Amino acid sequence: MKIVGLSGNVKRPSRTAALVEAIVSGVRDRLGGEGPVIELVDAAPVLFRALRSDQLDAEGRAIINAVEAADVLVVGSPVYRASYTGALKHLFDLVDYRALTGKRIILAATGGTPLHGLMTEHQLRPLFGFFNALSLPTAIYATEVDFTEYGITNPAVHERIERAVSELAQVLPVPNQTAAARAHGNRPALVAAFA
Ligand SMILES: Cc1cc2nc3c(=O)[nH]c(=O)nc-3n(C[C@H](O)[C@H](O)[C@H](O)COP(=O)(O)O)c2cc1C
Secondary structure: OEEEEEEOOOOOOOHHHHHHHHHHHHHHHHHOOEOOEEEHHHHHHHHOOOOOHHHOOHHHHHHHHHHHHOOEEEEEEEOEOOEOOHHHHHHHHOOOOOOOOOOEEEEEEEEOOHHHOOHHHHHHHHHHHHOOOEEOOOOEEEEHHHEEOOEEOOHHHHHHHHHHHHHHHHHOOOOOOOHHHHHHHHHHHHHHHHO
């Protein structure tokens, strides 16, 4: 399983990158998988050399290819002006509109105020609705008080990460199962997981 973390941070150190790393680690510990965590502080200067996907150079194309090839994406952003960062949006403007169909997405964000905690629902979730991706019900939001020295210190954030990872476990395809059996067999588990 290829798991790619994407963090919309445009500075370092970054609480958002720490949150995305923690979620990716949680997925790997429970379900395995491998892949990079891409931070926009590194990727944006490369990607902004292109304004359209047909202008991507080899370095930029490699970033977009990694995103398009992922089975699971963990996407987090700092809240900037009540939304995700423009740098993260630019990355997704370069992703083929068909490439994320059916991919499992865990949504996350960090902000300065709890009042913007619904950014994941009102800004990030519709983006993946556009892509026909499968965003998991539990999104993880953390504010500056949930961190100490850029490490997560609020157990409630870790609990939400575990919940999102449990949901992911429920929606991953089971090997050697027919599509029909999978659709039928997973339905009760899905309902239980999301209750
Ligand atoms: C340009 C800018 C805009 C911001 N806008 C918001 C905002 O609208 N709502 C909010 O809760 N926090 C806002 N913040 C605070 C950041 O979201 C918060 O500090 C975040 O945890 C930073 O993440 P990072 O450490 O990954 O960069 C803003 C910060 C900056 C620099």
